[in-house]
Amino acid sequence: xxxxxxxTPYNQRKCTGMSKRILIVDDSSIMRKMIRKTLSDRGxxxxxxxxxxxxxxxxxKQLQPDVVTMDITMRGMDGFTAAKQILTYxxxxxxxxxxxxxxxxxxxxxxxxxxxxxxxxxxxxMIIDMVES
Amino acid sequence: xHLNSKDALNxxxxxxxxxxxYCGVFALTVMLAGLLLLFSYxxxxxxxxxxxxxxxxxxxxxxxWAHALNLRLATFMAFVLAASLVxxxxxxxxxxxxxxxxxxxxxxxxxxxxxxxxxxxxxFELHELGQHINLLITDFQEVLLLIWNHSExxxxxxxxxxSDTSGxxxxxxxxxxxxxxxxxxxxxxxxxxxxYDVHLKDGKTQSHARASQRRHS
Numbered sequence: 001x002x003x004x005x006x007x008t009p010y011n012q013r014k015c016t017g018m019s020k021r022i023l024i025v026d027d028s029s030i031m032r033k034m035i036r037k038t039l040s041d042r043g044x045x046x047x048x049x050x051x052x053x054x055x056x057x058x059x060x061k062q063l064q065p066d067v068v069t070m071d072i073t074m075r076g077m078d079g080f081t082a083a084k085q086i087l088t089y090x091x092x093x094x095x096x097x098x099x100x101x102x103x104x105x106x107x108x109x110x111x112x113x114x115x116x117x118x119x120x121x122x123x124x125x126m127i128i129d130m131v132e133s
Numbered sequence: 134x135h136l137n138s139k140d141a142l143n144x145x146x147x148x149x150x151x152x153x154x155y156c157g158v159f160a161l162t163v164m165l166a167g168l169l170l171l172f173s174y175x176x177x178x179x180x181x182x183x184x185x186x187x188x189x190x191x192x193x194x195x196x197x198w199a200h201a202l203n204l205r206l207a208t209f210m211a212f213v214l215a216a217s218l219v220x221x222x223x224x225x226x227x228x229x230x231x232x233x234x235x236x237x238x239x240x241x242x243x244x245x246x247x248x249x250x251x252x253x254x255x256x257f258e259l260h261e262l263g264q265h266i267n268l269l270i271t272d273f274q275e276v277l278l279l280i281w282n283h284s285e286x287x288x289x290x291x292x293x294x295x296s297d298t299s300g301x302x303x304x305x306x307x308x309x310x311x312x313x314x315x316x317x318x319x320x321x322x323x324x325x326x327x328x329y330d331v332h333l334k335d336g337k338t339q340s341h342a343r344a345s346q347r348r349h350s
Contacts, residue, residue: 028275029268073330075250075267078342100278102337109343121275122282 020131021047023065025056025082026098027074034124035069035098042128053077053085060086060093067131070115072099072106080113087114096130148256151227159220166212170205231259239266247274248329274328278338281323284316285336291316 022044026032036046047063050056054077060068068086072079079097086093095115099106100122107118119127231254241249247270251263291313298306324333330342 028271030272031275072343073340075271075329078330078340080343080346100275100282100338101331101340101343105337105339106343120282122279122286 020044020066021063022131023048023050023056023059023063023068025050025053025068025074025079026071027051027076028071031071031098031121035127038125038128039069039131042132044131051076053079053082056082057085057089061089067094067096067116069096069098069127069131072097072101080109083110083113083115096127098124098127146256148227148258151256152224155220155223159216162216163213166209166216170209173205227256231255235259235263235266242266242270245326247277248327250329271329274326274331277323277326278328278331280319281333281338284319284323288313288316288320288336 022039024032024035024039024046026035026049032049036049040046047065048059050059052074056068056070056077068083070079070083079099083095083097086095091114097106097110097115097118098121099118100120103118103120110118117130119130235251235254238249238251249270251266254260254263291309294309298309301309330340331338332341333339
């Protein structure tokens with residue numbers, strides 16, 4: 001990158017990879033809407049949305065998505081428990097945690113669990129890189 | 134796609150239907166009591182018949198009829214009162230009590246306790262209302278935590294800048310301080326809330342549930 005030249009914003013970059021089938025898991029409708037917009041603007045297909053961990057497990061088995069974006073704090077079953085059960089069902093499940101919790105503390109837990117990565121919601125556009133990598 | 138919640142809603146009784154049933158039962162009871170009262174006018178009372186045979190005095194039957202009528206009216210009123218009482222108790226049980234309970238929880242939420250959740254209700258109108266309030270509170274918590282995270286990130290950038298302000302004018306420094314104050318006020322506002330499963334410690338958002346899972350593992 002040339003010095004002084006700003007990186008291209010995420011929403012203006014071209015999608016380099018194939019379109020992915022994505023399951024969004026978040027108890028907040030605003031966040032689901034935001035993630036849906038961020039990813040569908042890049043040409044990815046949102047195949048389902050779940051409000052809690054239990055619903056996420058059922059939808060994962062039913063829809064078999066390429067990638068799951070998983071919140072951690074949810075009323076009902078939390079994201080870590082749901083991710084553990086999804087990974088028990090399918091070891092190759094691609095789970096990306098997307099949470100408001102501190103990434104310094106929880107990103108290690110996420111990786112140890114077998115997730116692809118951890119993104120703080122305040123930097124949610126970083127999820128695009130993870131989905132497309 | 135929320136198959137579970139839809140199924141749960143379909144299984145729940147409708148408050149509207151339940152109220153119609155209560156109204157119907159109340160109306161039928163009153164109608165039945167009224168019909169019994171009307172029907173009873175067409176039959177001679179046993180006591181009146183006996184008295185008219187034993188002592189056939191003119192005017193005596195009229196007095197007996199008046200007593201019988203009072204007794205019938207009193208019975209009718211007792212029926213109506215009993216039906217009204219049952220109806221009022223049913224309304225209290227299926228509407229007033231859950232609404233009062235929800236009202237207490239919503240008042241706590243309004244006071245900043247976002248860790249409150251409205252429990253599932255027996256009737257789907259109230260259940261839906263409770264779930265929508267829960268969603269509203271969830272979204273509110275998310276927005277507040279996003280504000281916290283963004284302001285924390287801005288604070289970090291400002292503190293990095295703070296160590297090297299030699300080249301800045303006094304006006305720029307004043308702006309930076311004002312910005313720090315704004316962020317401080319914003320974070321103080323967020324800190325006044327109680328969050329569901331999240332606490333703010335040393336500027337970091339941490340999960341109660343995850344901490345307890347770690348302790349047990």
